[in-house]
Amino acid sequence: MKRGLLILFYCSIVILLNCSIASAASLTSHISYLKSQYDITVAQDGTGNYKTVQEAINAVPDFRKVTTTIFIKNGVYKEKLNLSASKQFVKMIGESAEKTILTFDDWAQRKNAFGEEKGTSGSASFYIYGSQFSAENITFQNTAGPVGQAVALFVAGDKAKFINCRMLGFQDTLYTYGYASRQYYYKCYIEGTVDFIFGSSTAVFDECEIFCKSAGYITASSSPDTSKYGYVFLNSKILGDVPANSYYLGRPWRPYAKAVFINCDLGKIIKAEGWDNWGKESNEKTAFYAEYNSTGSGANPKARVAWSHQLNEITVREYTLDKIFNGWNPKEMAADAQIKK
Template sequence: MLCSILLIAIYPTLIACSKSAETSDETTPIEEEGKTIKADAVVAADGTGDFTSLQDAINAAPNNRTEYYYIYIKKGTYKEVITIPQTKDYIYLIGEETAMTVLTYDNYASRRKPDGSEYGTSGSASFFVQGNHFVAEKITFENTAGIDAGQALAINISGARSSFRNCRFLGHQDTWYAGNGTYQYVKDSFIEGSVDFIFGGSTAFFDHCQLESTRNGYITAASTPEDQTYGYVFHHCTLTARPEITSSSVYLGRPWRPNAKVIFIECAMDKHIQQAGWHNWGKPDNEKTAFYAEYKSTGAGASIDNRVSWSHQLTMEEAKRFTYENVIGDQHPKFVMEKIQIN
């Protein structure tokens, strides 16, 4: 039996084995140090796991679960459109190595389906999360349609609650999307794109992430519902750009809908960030309803004195409203343990 062992912290392990017919289907969630858990399924492109297709592994998971179903994905490139269906709650994906475990496809909004219709923006994603309580670690979600393809999502999240750690989201226009009323916690991850590459109406907390611009454009296009307390909060994130991107050419955001809410808390911003910071999408009325704010931005792009007058520079007391605990703390699924390492 071939096994891949994930060392979690110091003692707990997640053992991902190619299973025989006699292997138990029961899961053993890790709750404290010293416990171990076997992956319920192993996906391996080279045929050494239970499945060569991640979608096949997801389809094999029982419906309507109330405990996690762990799928371990070995290094490889998996080109397939993948969906976590609404009937598959509590799916937990763990990749062997972030940059080498790649889930990819190349659809885009104007591409024609076999029936002649277009995929459209929301339908162009490489990965769809429809199930609730979804977690992913050490995985790359990618759309390779290219910088001139227009809208081409790497991920489309409609499931109510999800969490991502040590992941990469690669694309250009509209890379990362999550729908109204959903919650996401994104930690220690990398998101790249060109235009509106983080967009939608969710409550999302991005913690110590890197946001990489692939050309001049806009980082966020939030569509926060009017009655929703929070939109996007970026906490201790780093905003970078490809070397060819010129200074003051990328906006922090523009409001896809009038009540967009986006906050940057103690983020480092390179010189590609527009001195004005924010754009009204050509609609002056958006300036009255959108809430765009920063607290202690640093770097060449943190041109506080030149920001548009309708944005906000928060005080310390005001910034306390946007802590992890207030925004997302009990609203997202938790990770198995800290400091997952592979041996």
């Protein structure tokens, strides 16, 4: 009887040891798999390759022809960041959109080392010049507050994609810089006050939430006359914690400004007239502002300014991603990101 119990005891020990070895091997394999997903990991606690985001950017080889994936662990990274034009195909993935925060606090009137004002362009927290950049699950922020122009994100590179990201600021939050830049924002949250989405790029905001923080203007497009599309908002929501009739959908920073809202839910904050000419009647002849199938209490097509447009079932067909981006369709990448979550 005792011998039988002893044999059973030893068998149990052997089984437990085998299970522990298997579990350890499985865990090691899982960790290796996770590491293999990313080329570079950033972590403030030292558990990654680098502690700062700029160090990780600097480590990307210049003019690399394949994607370099940078994983950024949760944390508030207060850095003034610059991704140069030589850093191509960089993909940044945050651990979570709410807790992976890239931030700085410059503003236009702040003085540089020579006592000169930095200006709007100089106020950005993050500059993106490299082409084929993409970001997922990251907050881009400028914490300067309501002190005038203070850019959170300055995007100049072509074929830039942002998925499930947040852009936080006040005036001039998101600067879509350069008419040759095509940009795609999918399921992003963008907030601000005056002209907080501005610039000359062709940009699509797909299923995004646009949050207005005080009276002002959502867009300030500066599209050149050679650009057909400018800003296109698809299936997005326009919200705010301000009184009704407080916001214009846009005003033209340059004469040929363009912005179109398609199938968007417009909150009560939107002014009945919808659009502003920036004090120049001549802009009414050159700017192109339009809507299609707007819903919500801010949808009021009959009250819109006479120089704006309402698209119909035929003209709205011109607004596909393929046409807007001249053959580049970033939707596949966005769909892949949703599947992986």
